[in-house]
Amino acid sequence: MRREPRVKTLRIDDCDCAGREDQTVLDVARENNIRIPTLCQINGLTNVGSCRMCLVEVKGVPKLLTACTTMVWEGMKVVTNSERLHEYRKMILELFFAERNHICAICVANRSCELQALALELGVDHIRYPYLYQALEIDSTHDKFVLDHNRCILCTRCIRACSEIEGANTLGMMRRGVNDKVITDLNQPWGESRTCTSCGKCVNVCPVGAIYEKGLSRTESRREHTFLPYLTIMRGER
Amino acid sequence: MTHDELAEIRKAEQERKQKYKHKINVCMASGCLSLRSDLVKEAITKEVDKECLADSVLVSKVGCVGLCSQGPIVVLETKGEVREGITPEDAEAIIKSLGAEHDGGNSNELVDGVVLRLDSKFFTRQKKIVMEHSGLIDPDRIEDYIAVGGYESVLDVLTEMSPAEVIDQVTRSGLRGRGGAGYPTGLKWSTVAKAFSSSGEKFIICNADEGDPGAYMDRSILESNPHQVIEGMIIGAFAVGASKGFVYVRAEYPLAIERLKIALKQAEKFGFLGHNIGGTTFSFTVELRYGAGAFVTGEETALIASVGGQRGLPQQRPPYPAERGLFGRPTLINNVETLANIPPIIRNGGDWFAKIGTEKSKGTKVFSLVGKINNVGLVEVPLGMPLREVIYDLGGGIPDGRTFKAVQTGGPSGGCIPAEHLDLPVDFESLQQAGSIMGSGGMIVMDDASCMVDVAKYFMGFCKSESCGKCIPCRVGTVQMHAILERITDGTATMEDLGLLENLCGLAKNASICGLGQSAPNPVLSTLRYFRDEYRAHIEERRCPAGVCKFKNAGKDVYEEDLEVRDETGTSS
Numbered sequence: 001m002r003r004e005p006r007v008k009t010l011r012i013d014d015c016d017c018a019g020r021e022d023q024t025v026l027d028v029a030r031e032n033n034i035r036i037p038t039l040c041q042i043n044g045l046t047n048v049g050s051c052r053m054c055l056v057e058v059k060g061v062p063k064l065l066t067a068c069t070t071m072v073w074e075g076m077k078v079v080t081n082s083e084r085l086h087e088y089r090k091m092i093l094e095l096f097f098a099e100r101n102h103i104c105a106i107c108v109a110n111r112s113c114e115l116q117a118l119a120l121e122l123g124v125d126h127i128r129y130p131y132l133y134q135a136l137e138i139d140s141t142h143d144k145f146v147l148d149h150n151r152c153i154l155c156t157r158c159i160r161a162c163s164e165i166e167g168a169n170t171l172g173m174m175r176r177g178v179n180d181k182v183i184t185d186l187n188q189p190w191g192e193s194r195t196c197t198s199c200g201k202c203v204n205v206c207p208v209g210a211i212y213e214k215g216l217s218r219t220e221s222r223r224e225h226t227f228l229p230y231l232t233i234m235r236g237e238r
Numbered sequence: 239m240t241h242d243e244l245a246e247i248r249k250a251e252q253e254r255k256q257k258y259k260h261k262i263n264v265c266m267a268s269g270c271l272s273l274r275s276d277l278v279k280e281a282i283t284k285e286v287d288k289e290c291l292a293d294s295v296l297v298s299k300v301g302c303v304g305l306c307s308q309g310p311i312v313v314l315e316t317k318g319e320v321r322e323g324i325t326p327e328d329a330e331a332i333i334k335s336l337g338a339e340h341d342g343g344n345s346n347e348l349v350d351g352v353v354l355r356l357d358s359k360f361f362t363r364q365k366k367i368v369m370e371h372s373g374l375i376d377p378d379r380i381e382d383y384i385a386v387g388g389y390e391s392v393l394d395v396l397t398e399m400s401p402a403e404v405i406d407q408v409t410r411s412g413l414r415g416r417g418g419a420g421y422p423t424g425l426k427w428s429t430v431a432k433a434f435s436s437s438g439e440k441f442i443i444c445n446a447d448e449g450d451p452g453a454y455m456d457r458s459i460l461e462s463n464p465h466q467v468i469e470g471m472i473i474g475a476f477a478v479g480a481s482k483g484f485v486y487v488r489a490e491y492p493l494a495i496e497r498l499k500i501a502l503k504q505a506e507k508f509g510f511l512g513h514n515i516g517g518t519t520f521s522f523t524v525e526l527r528y529g530a531g532a533f534v535t536g537e538e539t540a541l542i543a544s545v546g547g548q549r550g551l552p553q554q555r556p557p558y559p560a561e562r563g564l565f566g567r568p569t570l571i572n573n574v575e576t577l578a579n580i581p582p583i584i585r586n587g588g589d590w591f592a593k594i595g596t597e598k599s600k601g602t603k604v605f606s607l608v609g610k611i612n613n614v615g616l617v618e619v620p621l622g623m624p625l626r627e628v629i630y631d632l633g634g635g636i637p638d639g640r641t642f643k644a645v646q647t648g649g650p651s652g653g654c655i656p657a658e659h660l661d662l663p664v665d666f667e668s669l670q671q672a673g674s675i676m677g678s679g680g681m682i683v684m685d686d687a688s689c690m691v692d693v694a695k696y697f698m699g700f701c702k703s704e705s706c707g708k709c710i711p712c713r714v715g716t717v718q719m720h721a722i723l724e725r726i727t728d729g730t731a732t733m734e735d736l737g738l739l740e741n742l743c744g745l746a747k748n749a750s751i752c753g754l755g756q757s758a759p760n761p762v763l764s765t766l767r768y769f770r771d772e773y774r775a776h777i778e779e780r781r782c783p784a785g786v787c788k789f790k791n792a793g794k795d796v797y798e799e800d801l802e803v804r805d806e807t808g809t810s811s
Binding site: 048050051052055063064065066069070071088091092095096098099128129130132154173175176177178179180 | 532549702707709710711714716717718738745749756
């Protein structure tokens with residue numbers, strides 16, 4: 001028998017909020033127009049908390065928690081924008097920029113990139129760390145799409161969309177650490193993949209210029225941010 | 239299996255052993271086996287047969303004796319002697335020395351091996367609970383374990399105690415998780431016992447994925463006495479209501495796996511695993527899962543993902559595994575050593591265990607002493623023993639007349655403790671206050687020839703290559719930290735870099751998902767705390783006080799010399 005979720009009251013920054021116990025801090029914050037920066041999170045997919053942008057301070061909890069994976073509880077006191085959090089978020093963005101090639105001027109996603117937008121929002125204007133720039137290949141074997149590993153931030157949105165919404169499980173991850181790499185099937189060229197349905201959901205969810213449509217810049221290609229939640233709702237409980 | 243049947247096996251086995259006048263134990267754990275102790279045992283057995291002593295001398299294969307640096311180790315139990323570095327050629331002399339006892343002759347001269355008495359400090363200063371039977375019984379014979387009181391606790395628990403009573407004993411014992419974090423075991427057990435599972439299913443996992451550089455306690459425990467761990471698992475499963483257990487053991491431990499497999503089969507055959515154990519309604523089975531060798535899978539949530547067939551990636555907690563673990567069910571995860579502590583606790587009672595150790599850290603801890611120390615090996619000491627005693631009394635001090643500089647505890651998640659803290663009691667709180675942790679129990683001893691920046695770089699390099707890559711502070715942060723340490727050790731860093739390094743340490747510590755990332759900066763932070771002048775010497779004076787690091791300029795000469803050599807060979811060929 002399914003129990004109805006209870007309602008909890010909590011405080012996010014200076015705002016008293018109400019949320020259901022099955023809602024995350026991020027959900028409740030958004031309902032109350034409190035902005036918490038996110039990067040790997042996208043509505044309609046499971047939240048993994050890997051980009052660490054949405055880290056928040058919770059009173060009484062010594063560690064920082066990710067707003068996208070933490071369920072609300074009664075009497076919770078959340079701080080989303082302290083000096084320390086702001087500093088960490090900036091550092092994380094710097095690390096992203098230093099990891100792979102994110103030179104905006106020569107990127108297809110220029111001006112429609114979530115990483116770029118966050119850097120602007122948080123005022124990241126210098127990268128203090130040496131660029132690591134591994135020389136990675138570009139997979140353009142697919143008829144319609146291109147996968148450029150040099151632009152990838154390893155947020156796994158594409159992998160989650162491919163497995164959770166499309167059910168194709170074409171995309172996956174191999175290796176570990178900085179050598180992590182998004183792969184198609186068993187690390188075959190994308191064009192040779194027999195599981196890819198060319199549905200384009202991965203293109204749609206990619207926050208940067210790593211997966212894009214051939215011949216189009218990201219600004220030109222149309223992106224629907226509401227279709228994932230829509231699909232999830234229409235298919236009912238997964 | 240009933241109590242009477244168990245007692246019968248025990249009696250028969252004890253009688254069998256008492257028949258023999260002499261007992262010779264040959265260590266067959268990984269360390270000694272790699273030095274071919276199997277050949278030594280074969281030679282001694284042959285010699286016994288040749289001298290027609292098979293009725294009075296028992297030669298048996300045993301687990302780790304503790305002194306792993308000087309294998310193969312042979313223990314003459316009846317004479318109270320431990321002999322190191324035995325070769326098959328020494329077999330004859332060993333057998334002869336048994337007889338020499340009656341002549342009152344000086345038997346020590348007969349054998350090449352260094353002789354250590356069982357009553358020397360190395361053995362007497364130890365307090366063995368987990369390793370009590372290690373080095374005394376054959377790990378491949380369940381009868382050997384039963385003879386020393388094994389599996390009695392399981393029958394006691396199943397027939398005479400309720401799960402709540404078992405948890406009460408564990409709670410009273412004050413046992414804390416031996417995997418590193420030191421979480422109270424009783425609290426963990428009661429959380430899992432109370433957790434609600436919609437299908438009624440719960441799991442217990444034994445974490446045998448030991449990956450710290452320089453640590454091999456869990457491997458030795460599994461190789462020396464796998465039954466004690468299995469017994470602990472059965473008791474744990476009963477206490478929390480789990481019907482299925484997994485041992486997640488790394489595939490790099492082939493001998494431990496082999497012995498676990500044998501032990502599991504025997505336990506099943508004797509009715510300690512399977513349906514209706516001990517004639518009760520309790521059923522429990524154990525399966526093995528092999529880890530492909532990733533440091534991160536020692537972390538609970540990553541381990542659960544790996545056991546479940548997923549990529550071994552950690553998850554943000556909460557929810558905790560006690561609530562939502564393997565296959566979404568409440569799961570109890572305990573380290574090998576933690577589980578091995580359970581049978582003695584049940585046998586002797588929680589209060590007995592609580593009397594050992596310090597106020598907040600109860601019981602004993604197994605440490606693997608490695609590095610610049612005379613007695614490299616495994617020791618088990620009561621918690622709270624001063625570091626100095628562990629290193630000088632048990633470890634036998636620093637070799638080659640050098641001086642002690644620091645000890646690295648807790649592996650890549652731990653830190654370095656300098657000489658001025660040698661009188662620090664070894665317990666969870668004291669180590670943490672000193673900027674390190676207990677960890678799983680690896681102790682790497684360093685002498686004055688070690689460069690602490692280089693040590694920090696080594697551990698950061700380890701974390702860098704072991705990062706799973708899920709979260710950015712750990713994935714890229716460790717790489718950047720390692721790069722800065724590299725610049726410091728090759729003499730190209732500035733004081734600004736040191737500031738960056740400290741910033742990155744703070745980020746990784748506070749913003750990473752799991753323990754690996756959160757603790758990766760510890761070796762850097764602890765060396766910065768105690769050996770900051772060494773960092774300064776590297777950066778400001780361009781010199782390495784210990785003479786370990788080769789600076790860029792020096793490196794250039796070597797490179798040029800190298801080129802010349804290549805030219806010469808090029809012309810000559």
